[in-house]
Amino acid sequence: MAIILHWLIAIAIIVNWRLAGAAEHLEGPAAAAYMNPHKALGITVLVLTVLRIVWRLVNPPPALRTDMATWERMLAKTVHALFYILLIAIPLLGWIASSSFGYGVDMFGLFQVPALPVANDPDAGKWVIGIHKALWTPMLILVALHILGALKHHFIDKDGELGRMIPGLGKR
Numbered sequence: 001m002a003i004i005l006h007w008l009i010a011i012a013i014i015v016n017w018r019l020a021g022a023a024e025h026l027e028g029p030a031a032a033a034y035m036n037p038h039k040a041l042g043i044t045v046l047v048l049t050v051l052r053i054v055w056r057l058v059n060p061p062p063a064l065r066t067d068m069a070t071w072e073r074m075l076a077k078t079v080h081a082l083f084y085i086l087l088i089a090i091p092l093l094g095w096i097a098s099s100s101f102g103y104g105v106d107m108f109g110l111f112q113v114p115a116l117p118v119a120n121d122p123d124a125g126k127w128v129i130g131i132h133k134a135l136w137t138p139m140l141i142l143v144a145l146h147i148l149g150a151l152k153h154h155f156i157d158k159d160g161e162l163g164r165m166i167p168g169l170g171k172r
């Protein structure tokens, strides 16, 4: 379950980044064609992340190997904790911003997620969207660090660490 959620969320945030990027220079219905799925996929990431954190509390992952350097364990744990914070904060801020424009989220035409009970205040909404966008840069930096770490374990340490998320790659 943790592995499935890891990969679903990883793919979803990259797709969502590109959806928002595609809408950037468009207006009106053309922008909405990308932004509506962006918002719906974003709410999906929020729900999957909450599920993932609850799942992790109930089913703690196997301990990290003890032969790893202290700095490595601390760096990995810090990156993971920051991931969870951003995976909640980014979509939640998007939802709060949409709500302050008075909109809920249309979930792929299937059902509506209501607007949060915040004041109808477009200026506040724009400010919140600014934070929503600004948090993407630290997210990308974390993703880069995280992938570099995974590759280091796989190709340099050859310690099977990647097998924790890609079953079958565990024995090198």
Ligand code: HEM
Binding pocket: 013, 016, 017, 020, 021, 024, 038, 039, 040, 041, 042, 043, 045, 046, 087, 090, 091, 092, 093, 094, 095, 096, 097, 098, 105, 129, 132, 133, 136
């Ligand atoms: C994991 C979830 C999400 C990620 C990774 C994400 C990422 C981004 C990024 C990177 C941008 C900036 C695009 C650019 O200017 O190049 C953006 C813009 C935006 N996002 Fe999200 N987002 C997520 C969820 C949401 C949600 C749930 C909502 C609303 C319900 C939302 C609403 C918006 C809006 C309104 C913009 C501004 C578009 C514009 O500039 O006009 N996002 N998002």
Ligand code: HEM
Binding pocket: 006, 009, 010, 011, 013, 056, 061, 064, 076, 079, 080, 081, 083, 084, 143, 146, 147, 150, 151, 161, 162, 163, 164, 165, 166
């Ligand atoms: C792109 C977005 C990604 C995000 C947001 C992400 C997020 C995370 C998080 C939060 C964890 C910690 C799991 C936990 O213990 O709670 C984790 C673990 C892990 N990730 Fe990712 N990941 C991403 C992509 C990748 C990629 C591309 C790879 C492989 C190249 C990868 C390999 C791993 C491995 C091997 C672990 C296990 C580490 C351990 O158990 O200590 N991840 N990831």
